[in-house]
Amino acid sequence: MISIFNLSFRYKIPLWGSALIVAATVAVSATLIAQSYDDLRSDMLSSSASLGRTLAKTLFSAILQDEIWQAFEILRAPLHGDASVNPLRPEMILALDRQQKVFASSHPKAVPMLTELRRLDGEYARLADLVGARPEPDAPIIDFAGAQRIYVAIPIADEGARLGTLVIVHSNEVFLDRFRNVAWRSTGIGLLVLAVLLPLNWYWGRRTAVPLVELARSTGDVARGSLREPPPGTYAYRDEIGELYEAFGVMVRALREKAELEQEMIRSERLAAVGRLSAGLAHEINNPLAGMLVALDNFKRRADGDERILKTVAMIERGLGQIRDTVGAMMVEARVKSRDFVAHDIEDVQMLLAGEAHKRTVTIRIDSNITGPVPLPASLVRQVLMNLLLNGLQASTERGVVRCHILHEDQRLSIDTENSGRDIPPEVAAHMFEPFVSGHEAGHGLGLWVTYQIVSQLGGQIEVRSEGGITRFRIDLPTGEAK
Amino acid sequence: MAMKKLLTAILLLAGLIPGIVAAVEDMTTPVRIGLTPTFPHDQYQPLEAWRLYMEKKLKRPVEFVRRDRYIETMDLLRLRKLDFAWVCDYPYVYFKKQVKLLAVPVHKGRPYYRSFLIVPKSDTKTTSILQLKDKVFAYTDPYSNTGYLTPRHELQQAGEDPARFFRKTFFAWSHRRVLEAVATGLADGGAISSHVWDTLSIGKPELTGAVRVVTQSAEYGFAPFVAQNAVSDETFQAVQRLLLEMETDEEGRALLRQLNLDRFIAGDAKLFKRIERVIRAAGEK
Numbered sequence: 001m002i003s004i005f006n007l008s009f010r011y012k013i014p015l016w017g018s019a020l021i022v023a024a025t026v027a028v029s030a031t032l033i034a035q036s037y038d039d040l041r042s043d044m045l046s047s048s049a050s051l052g053r054t055l056a057k058t059l060f061s062a063i064l065q066d067e068i069w070q071a072f073e074i075l076r077a078p079l080h081g082d083a084s085v086n087p088l089r090p091e092m093i094l095a096l097d098r099q100q101k102v103f104a105s106s107h108p109k110a111v112p113m114l115t116e117l118r119r120l121d122g123e124y125a126r127l128a129d130l131v132g133a134r135p136e137p138d139a140p141i142i143d144f145a146g147a148q149r150i151y152v153a154i155p156i157a158d159e160g161a162r163l164g165t166l167v168i169v170h171s172n173e174v175f176l177d178r179f180r181n182v183a184w185r186s187t188g189i190g191l192l193v194l195a196v197l198l199p200l201n202w203y204w205g206r207r208t209a210v211p212l213v214e215l216a217r218s219t220g221d222v223a224r225g226s227l228r229e230p231p232p233g234t235y236a237y238r239d240e241i242g243e244l245y246e247a248f249g250v251m252v253r254a255l256r257e258k259a260e261l262e263q264e265m266i267r268s269e270r271l272a273a274v275g276r277l278s279a280g281l282a283h284e285i286n287n288p289l290a291g292m293l294v295a296l297d298n299f300k301r302r303a304d305g306d307e308r309i310l311k312t313v314a315m316i317e318r319g320l321g322q323i324r325d326t327v328g329a330m331m332v333e334a335r336v337k338s339r340d341f342v343a344h345d346i347e348d349v350q351m352l353l354a355g356e357a358h359k360r361t362v363t364i365r366i367d368s369n370i371t372g373p374v375p376l377p378a379s380l381v382r383q384v385l386m387n388l389l390l391n392g393l394q395a396s397t398e399r400g401v402v403r404c405h406i407l408h409e410d411q412r413l414s415i416d417t418e419n420s421g422r423d424i425p426p427e428v429a430a431h432m433f434e435p436f437v438s439g440h441e442a443g444h445g446l447g448l449w450v451t452y453q454i455v456s457q458l459g460g461q462i463e464v465r466s467e468g469g470i471t472r473f474r475i476d477l478p479t480g481e482a483k
Numbered sequence: 484m485a486m487k488k489l490l491t492a493i494l495l496l497a498g499l500i501p502g503i504v505a506a507v508e509d510m511t512t513p514v515r516i517g518l519t520p521t522f523p524h525d526q527y528q529p530l531e532a533w534r535l536y537m538e539k540k541l542k543r544p545v546e547f548v549r550r551d552r553y554i555e556t557m558d559l560l561r562l563r564k565l566d567f568a569w570v571c572d573y574p575y576v577y578f579k580k581q582v583k584l585l586a587v588p589v590h591k592g593r594p595y596y597r598s599f600l601i602v603p604k605s606d607t608k609t610t611s612i613l614q615l616k617d618k619v620f621a622y623t624d625p626y627s628n629t630g631y632l633t634p635r636h637e638l639q640q641a642g643e644d645p646a647r648f649f650r651k652t653f654f655a656w657s658h659r660r661v662l663e664a665v666a667t668g669l670a671d672g673g674a675i676s677s678h679v680w681d682t683l684s685i686g687k688p689e690l691t692g693a694v695r696v697v698t699q700s701a702e703y704g705f706a707p708f709v710a711q712n713a714v715s716d717e718t719f720q721a722v723q724r725l726l727l728e729m730e731t732d733e734e735g736r737a738l739l740r741q742l743n744l745d746r747f748i749a750g751d752a753k754l755f756k757r758i759e760r761v762i763r764a765a766g767e768k
Contacts, residue, residue: 067654068651069621069654069656069660069664069669072667105669107667107668108667108668108670109667112619112668113619113651113669114619114651
């Protein structure tokens with residue numbers, strides 16, 4: 001039994017429904033059958049009682065005058081016709097005298113006249129006792145159901161004198177026939193009802209169960225860490241299940257946002273740590289490096305034009321210069337003194353990138369609403385803009401367009417760039433702003449890291465979206481202007 | 484003298500007038516004929532055809548009056564509520580002084596019939612009425628010869644008391660019903676007329692098939708048509724002629740076939756000598 005309770009709702013609901021429908025149908029059919037049995041029985045008793053009263057009245061004078069033939073005809077009259085047409089038709093009618101001997105019988109061969117009633121069989125003996133117990137003229141009508149027959153006994157009496165008893169005998173067989181008929185019919189109707197209701201129930205049960213099952217699976221997925229909502233329209237109604245679905249969606253979204261936020265925090269912390277580490281390292285490297293470069297310069301001057309020394313020194317100088325450049329790039333110093341960013345800076349950046357753009361046959365389109373100075377350090381914003389556009393250029397397909405929207409409003413400066421090209425794979429996107437990570441072969445992987453560091457230090461946000469062949473960067477910087 | 488002649492003429496006229504009136508009455512007042520269960524008298528359609536036939540022949544209305552009990556029909560005859568009746572030979576002989584013999588039917592070429600003792604088909608042992616002691620016996624009518632007098636006479640001849648011989652007797656008030664009573668088992672035995680037996684063995688073979696004829700009595704003059712004494716000679720003759728001449732036309736023959744008769748004859752009292760003897764012997768008179 002436990003295993004049934006463990007079944008999926010997909011089966012349990014239709015099964016329970018079916019069981020209830022079958023039980024209800026059986027109950028209704030059984031009630032119908034029982035009702036029709038009762039009806040038939042009471043119909044039969046009342047029809048027999050009324051027939052009996054009529055017959056008893058006419059029999060009175062026949063018995064009084066000892067008119068056996070007349071009595072016989074009276075008893076036989078109601079038995080004409082086919083019994084199958086009228087199930088209420090008695091099987092036999094007997095007229096008894098005061099001694100409970102048969103005065104006349106509708107079926108003399110079965111029950112000959114002058115037979116003593118109690119000698120016929122046990123049922124008749126029981127009937128004889130019942131009749132004998134009430135010998136008065138106004139005795140009530142007796143009905144008695146035996147195993148084989150049903151009897152209705154009516155006193156044959158008039159004006160206070162009782163001459164005998166009329167006994168109407170019904171066969172149980174007729175009952176059983178009718179009973180079987182009704183049983184067949186109710187069974188047929190029951191089956192019909194089942195044929196209609198069971199598929200309906202199955203359909204409805206599944207309709208109810210499938211969203212629940214789906215929800216259970218989705219919940220399981222969430223528990224296992226997959227924060228996916230059920231696809232929209234899985235359940236389109238506004239009932240409790242619909243509410244459950246909606247709440248589930250809300251919950252999953254909240255969980256996902258939380259997870260994303262956590263991811264984001266981890267990433268920023270990591271980037272910040274990397275930034276601090278690299279800035280520290282850069283400082284540590286920069287100081288001896290500056291010394292080395294000064295020393296090397298002095299050494300060069302004293303080399304007296306020795307070609308081989310100069311060549312070596314130049315090589316060392318280039319190497320150290322590359323170290324300085326790299327280190328310099330990693331040293332993002334936001335607290336520099338600089339003038340405010342103006343529209344002219346945008347033109348400068350565009351000009352600076354024109355060569356590269358031409359080489360790659362990519363067009364750069366910038367539109368901006370900047371008119372006056374934006375209170376942000378111009379050198380840093382220029383660098384950010386430069387990095388983003390350069391990144392866009394490098395990632396863009398040939399003959400592509402890199403668009404850039406610069407918007408200054410509500411004490412914020414937003415820079416959006418957009419370029420067509422391959423989508424950034426998710427594994428790359430997760431480390432997009434770490435140093436030495438590059439989406440393409442050409443870059444050294446510091447541009448975006450630097451950009452990120454600048455944006456972070458300016459208190460802004462940067463995010464990247466890459467889908468459908470379009471990659472978008474969005475930078476949002478607070479300008480800190482007074483309102 | 485002239486006066487005397489006139490008076491004679493008036494008297495003659497006066498004598499004639501009721502005759503004329505009577506004759507006129509005769510043609511509009513119906514002829515009333517009583518029918519009894521001596522033959523299967525409860526079949527409506529053939530008898531209605533017979534009645535219409537009579538009206539056509541007599542040019543007078545004819546009424547059939549059916550009564551189950553012979554004594555009732557005899558009473559109606561004596562009270563002149565009936566003009567004619569087809570009754571059993573026993574009441575005819577019994578009330579001989581009040582009625583006139585009109586016609587006697589001929590069946591199987593003879594104006595006679597018999598009494599048949601019958602038992603249910605299931606009773607294969609009984610060969611005589613004496614074996615029916617303490618059984619239930621169905622009589623036709625206390626004024627029936629074949630259905631009452633004959634079996635009782637037979638018992639008397641055998642030295643039995645008919646009043647005590649059977650356990651129970653009853654009257655079914657027609658030969659057909661006696662047959663039915665025996666066929667259904669209501670009675671263990673009964674007595675009926677051979678003519679009714681023959682007629683029903685054609686019309687209701689399921690009834691005659693359910694019983695067995697045990698013995699047949701001697702011949703008795705056939706149950707006759709009688710007229711009440713007051714019926715005018717004219718009417719008597721007209722009706723008698725009608726009955727006797729039925730065999731001469733096709734319609735009459737068809738009706739006779741329906742009644743299972745050959746024809747009617749005038750008959751005479753000699754035909755009923757045997758029943759007279761039996762009545763005397765049985766002491767029923």
